[in-house]
Amino acid sequence: MERDGPLIRSWYPLLPSLVDHYDLFKNLDAARAIVNHATSVNDSGLTVLEIGAGGCLLPMFLHGLTKIRRHDVVDLDFVIPFGFAMLRSFAPGVSVALPGEPTEDASLRFHDNNNLAFDEAGHDVAVNITSFGEMTQGNVSEYFALVAHALRSGGIFTCINRNAKATRFDSYPWHSITGDVLVDEVDPTSGYHDPDPIFRRIVRKH
Numbered sequence: 001m002e003r004d005g006p007l008i009r010s011w012y013p014l015l016p017s018l019v020d021h022y023d024l025f026k027n028l029d030a031a032r033a034i035v036n037h038a039t040s041v042n043d044s045g046l047t048v049l050e051i052g053a054g055g056c057l058l059p060m061f062l063h064g065l066t067k068i069r070r071h072d073v074v075d076l077d078f079v080i081p082f083g084f085a086m087l088r089s090f091a092p093g094v095s096v097a098l099p100g101e102p103t104e105d106a107s108l109r110f111h112d113n114n115n116l117a118f119d120e121a122g123h124d125v126a127v128n129i130t131s132f133g134e135m136t137q138g139n140v141s142e143y144f145a146l147v148a149h150a151l152r153s154g155g156i157f158t159c160i161n162r163n164a165k166a167t168r169f170d171s172y173p174w175h176s177i178t179g180d181v182l183v184d185e186v187d188p189t190s191g192y193h194d195p196d197p198i199f200r201r202i203v204r205k206h
């Protein structure tokens with residue numbers, strides 16, 4: 001409780017922009033697409049790197065749909081408490097490590113984007129959902145490099161974003177992740193939140 005009280009005060013104003021019906025719809029469909037295309041190297045479950053998880057709807061859905069060995073979430077410092085509180089409330093069985101906490105037993109680990117010491121490789125899945133559009137082109141390029149490094153060969157990168165944003169889906173540095181494009185479409189959940197199409201691309205890294 002001593003952790004949760006201050007956290008609830010900090011995340012409450014974010015609620016309308018991160019957990020409306022549309023976000024639930026979008027993240028559930030994304031989780032199903034990931035489960036359809038991802039493979040783990042053995043039976044221990046998927047390892048996932050997510051940039052910008054917000055209210056952690058995708059982690060919650062993925063944990064409900066398949067076995068997850070570890071889910072690494074990179075987000076802004078003031079948004080991490082919101083995702084943490086969501087997980088505590090709706091997925092209490094998921095063991096969580098906040099930045100700086102011991103990670104050995106955690107199946108979901110938060111990483112602060114300002115102190116990113118994340119250089120692990122071998123992930124089965126990397127994902128960004130409606131988040132690159134809020135960043136600079138420089139941020140997006142750095143995250144593409146991170147994804148290219150973190151994904152194992154055969155791992156999938158799922159990217160769901162739009163062109164009508166500061167940083168355009170079309171102009172991401174796609175060349176930095178070489179692989180086969182498995183899905184390239186207007187996101188099936190696009191069009192409900194606003195009329196600008198949201199695009200979905202899933203690439204399997206070579």
Ligand SMILES: C[S@@+](CC[C@H](N)C(=O)[O-])C[C@H]1O[C@@H](n2cnc3c(N)ncnc32)[C@H](O)[C@@H]1O
Pocket residue numbers: 018023026027051052053054055056057074075076079113128129130131132134135139
């Ligand atoms: C519109 S929300 C989407 C959240 C979630 N992916 C979803 O679809 O419900 C955008 C997310 O990107 C995160 N974000 C923005 N800039 C970021 C950065 N430079 N590094 C990491 N995350 C960032 C925000 O904190 C937020 O979690």
